[in-house]
Amino acid sequence: MIADVPLFPESASHLSEQTDNLFWFLFGVSAFISVLIFLLIAVFAIKYHRRAPNEIGAPISGSLKLEIAWTVIPFVIAMIMFAWGARLFFNMAHPPPQAMQIFVVAKQWMWKAQHPEGRIEINELHVPVNRDVMLTMTSQDVIHDLFIPAFRIKADVLPNRYTSMWFRASKPGRYHLFCAEYCGTNHALMGGWVTVMEPADFEDWLSRGERGRSMVESGAVLFQNYKCANCHVEDGSGHAPSLMGVYGAPVRLTTGQTITADDAYLRESILNPRAKIVAGYRPEMPSFQRILNEEQVLQLIAYIKTMSAGKPLQTTGSELSNPAR
Amino acid sequence: MSEAPYALQEHFRDLEQQKDAATLGMWIFLVTEVMFFGGVMLSYSTARYLHPAAFAAASHYSDPLIGAINTAVLICSSLTMALAVHASQLGERKPLVGYLAATIVLGCVFLAVKAYEWSHKFHEHVVPGYDFSFPGPEARSAALYFTHYFAMTGLHALHMVIGVAVLGVLLVRAWKGRYTPAYHTPVELSGLYWHFVDIVWIFLYPLLYLIDIHR
Amino acid sequence: MSETIVPRKNYVLVWAALMVLTFVTWGVALIDLGPFSIVVALLIAFFKAGLVVLIFMHMLYMRRRTQLVLIAGLFWLVILFLTLGDYITRHPLLFCQPLPIP
Amino acid sequence: MSAVPPVEVEHHENYLNTSYGVWSWLLTTDHKRIGLLYLVSVTFFFFVGGFFATLIRLHLMTPQGTLVDAATYNKMFTMHGVVMVFFFLIPAIPTVLGNFLVPLMIGAKDLAFPRLNLASWYIFNAGGLLMIYSVMRGGLDTGWTFYPPYSSLYSNTHVVSAVLGIFIAGFSSILTGLNFLVTVHTMRAPGMTWGRLPLFVWSHYATSIIFVLGTPVIAITLALVGIERIFHLGIFDPSLGGDPVLFQHLFWFYSHPAVYIMVLPGMAVTTELITTFSRKRLFGYGFVAAASIAIAVIGFFVWGHHMFVAGQSFYASMVFSILSYLVAIPSAIKVFNWTATLYKGSISWATPMLYGLGFIGLFVMGGMTGLFLSALGVDVHVHDTYFVVAHFHYIMVGGTVMAYLGGLHYWWPKMSGRMYPEGLAKFAAVVLFIGFNLTFFPQFVLGYLGMPRRYHSYSPEFQVLNVMSTAGASILAVGYLLPMAYFIWSMRYGPIAGPNPWPGTGLEWLTASPPPEKNFEVTPVVTWDAYDFPNRHDLKYPAPTPGFTPAQTWPPE
Ligand code: HEA
Ligand code: HEA
Ligand code: CUA
């Protein structure tokens, strides 16, 4: 039985190895220093054990050289630790641009993942091996945290905001997926599995199951139903700016600032349109705050993104699954 | 000092040490107050940073002129308080009582004006969590302004009320002639507190009343 | 510790300055200075607070140790406000930010 | 043992026997009596917290959980954390040992504001009672961190009363800190310069800085959470426009420095133990004193290391990481100086020294794993797992609680006038050390494996390590109950200690045990440095064994 006790987690992403390397470095340095200190303490305690009741210690009160040494050396070691950790963090924080997108909505107590092609899964996440995958996440209630130990990544998932993380799975298999931020009664049950598949299997998996509309298609329907196009006329002749090509493009605001239209900006524009007004337009757009839920907003954004490609309004999912184009 | 034998506590060497300790203690207490108000001010600052337009719109509900007048009232009370301390240093009993009374009155005036402003906000239905309506889609963010408005002015007013109560006690004791040039630490320390409360308001005034008022 | 007794006249002068500055704050706020309104308003507030602390609260005449207490307090207030640094440097897609598309 | 033989010394008037009766205790302004009052309160809360810890560990014996349902489990760890942190560990050393010793060590008759001191004990208990009230009414399930919007909107437990309890207890912290600061500044005996202060006092001075500057922030923050919850406002709740990360900033702005509130006094005790039981000057007095202050100051700059993956900006994370490494340096300085103090000492293995050495070892392990956590890339993996749980228990339980127990043993003769039973005490110390490591070392492994914290049920592969941890905790429980028992026993039956049984160099050892009500018959005039064994001709060591010539003896040639 003892033989089955795992002592080290499985390593299944390009990052896990890097994280483990740093871990072993930290472990080595700490073990070395700790053991050194323990040994010194043990040796001193035994060697200088009091032999007579009236014995006193040697009159030593310090040494500047030693003080400098044990200030500077730990400092240098610490800076190495910092730099290494920071570099790794930098990698974790910057997904490659062609990463495949998956959207995740968290709620008490489940994870709901939407693939752009429309497949929705609950407490499961299927991804292809050796592909960069970026998760864009938001929560409908409290703070959660998506944690995949085998990939050595986690990120908090906040309400009213998008957070993201990315990974490249390196080994097919099934791995734990946990919620790591305490979120209420069933926090411990808010987990499931990540399944890493060979690309072909993944394509197969994507096409199986009751396939609903792709995210873009759903977005297009919402765009229609909520009459967005009434104002946002394609050629920009309405009261509202054309949304053609808006994603990723610079937008000038009435405040004079110029910002880039990214996911968070689009989301804000839909849910809280008055926060940032496009220069030259009036704050006429109604808020869709209590009308659309987070999944629908994600679908609308996915749709608006395709408009930026200058594509016709109806796009199929498969084209999107490789946004690298 | 024969006038105030009761004033020296037995664990101190002398009155000077005692006064030194008391003054230092008071200043440290004021620093904790700085951090206490600092917490709300930080909360206010982030909220304002995240919702600038809503804060500007919402601040129009507060009349800057009334705010300015109230600031003036408080500054006058600070002057009378400073003069009260001055009088206590010189052992002038009558002026001390007079200045303390004036400070209390001015403090009450300030609180009265504050009460008027608050009741006004209630009439205008801008009390988050109780009765809130704000025109336009920014209502949610504007509520944040009012939340902070009430939290900050409320906390400040609470300090004022405590200050007035303390000054009330001082007034009675001063009347009885308990304070002498040798022993008047309570007057000085209360003065420090009162001025501190004044300073808080000096900051609250521009922060709450003067946001983009030309907009 | 002998006490410093500030002449009454000084208190009155400070009071006058504070009154003037209060209405200056109000007046300046009516002029459109764009984002500088808040800066000016806060500068005046700091100046006023300084007057109160130094004269009314006798900080000018306090021993070094007490002055240090005040400085420490302000220093820690600044640390607290470093929190704003997070907000200012925050990317909307927080934490994980795609590199610009080449 | 160096204890003076139990000759009944003549009955002297001391702080324990000047007056009797409940009111003479409940209305006392004597810092020594207040210290004992705090000892009672704090011990009570330790057992409340320990009770919850016991339930947690029992529950986690099996993957599905053996004892309670999910909601109850969540309340268990929340109340365990809240009670242990706010009502046990933060007050423990400062209010018990600090209260008792700071005036004695600087040669003062009392703290500067004795009535405030008593008031702070009442305030503390009022806060504690409110907390107990919340527990009785059904408890609290937010985690000790109270993150909104869960705490302010979603939890349906007694958040408001709990928050109010902590808010109130906070004022007692502030008053204690203020009292220490003023006392150290204004009440030192003649000759007791800053450079001669025992490091116990320096550390408490540094702790007080944090008490005074940090506590108001947590007070206002929790007040805002309470207000938000009662009135449904949106200060932190994103669905109402607020920002939950702001709460985390404010919370950790206090709670990170608060971990140094918890460890600095532990270091304070350790320094005294190491010097007394090595009969040696502290190596690098000035550096250790400065390190205490540095920890208190730099400790205020690193709060964001709890939020690396919580949604703060990338740059903020970078800055907080590097600053976290900086704050580790003064701790390193202390550890090395303690170790160097042992060199060529005359080391006794008395019980307090065992705790002192245990502190160093466990603190090093806890602190070193803190370096893992402040490495950004690794923290992403281990954040909110049992790795973090193990890290902080190593410092807080292995470090501070050990130091606290060591301090209690060391000053017990001063407080009670009697010795504890040495053999039993050594045994308890060893039991604690073993139990502790068995409880918490497996949690490091669990954490890196990826077991998240605050889980009432877990994946089956984690079971063996969890069972080990539970087994350790039961040994630990025995280790804690033993001292409880023999301390009470010794109050009646322990051998009389005499004024300076070890002997120690602090001023507290110059007065009788237990000390008289006003501490000293005459205010001492200090003409020596701290820990100056070689020049303290007044210290009386037990007679040497005949025929033995040690390397260094007293009096030195
Ligand atoms: C007494 C309590 C205490 C103390 C003293 C510390 C000390 C430290 N802590 Fe710890 N910590 C906690 C209590 C404490 N911590 C708690 C309670 C939590 C979790 C809260 C929660 O989420 O519930 C936590 C969480 C925590 C985190 C967040 C983890 C996460 O949630 O993701 C981090 C990250 O940086 C951290 C780092 C550190 C560091 C760098 C130190 C340093 O100060 C340590 C310094 C000491 C040493 C380094 C050892 C001695 C030095 C040497 C032997 C020399 C060699 C040194 C070098 C080479 C530099 N701690
Ligand atoms: C100062 C602090 C302190 C102390 C001393 C302890 C002491 C202990 N802690 Fe604590 N712990 C925290 C602070 C502390 N803890 C904090 C802050 C958290 C985080 C909470 C959160 O996530 O919000 C935590 C969380 C925490 C967890 C993680 C829970 C989870 O995330 O799901 C665990 C699990 O093992 C644990 C175990 C223990 C154990 C076994 C002890 C032992 O050392 C305790 C030993 C003591 C005893 C055993 C008492 C002896 C008394 C008796 C035996 C009488 C009892 C009576 C009966 C049984 C009738 N603690
Ligand atoms: Cu969701 Cu924890």
Ligand SMILES: [Cu+2]
């Ligand atoms: Cu920390």
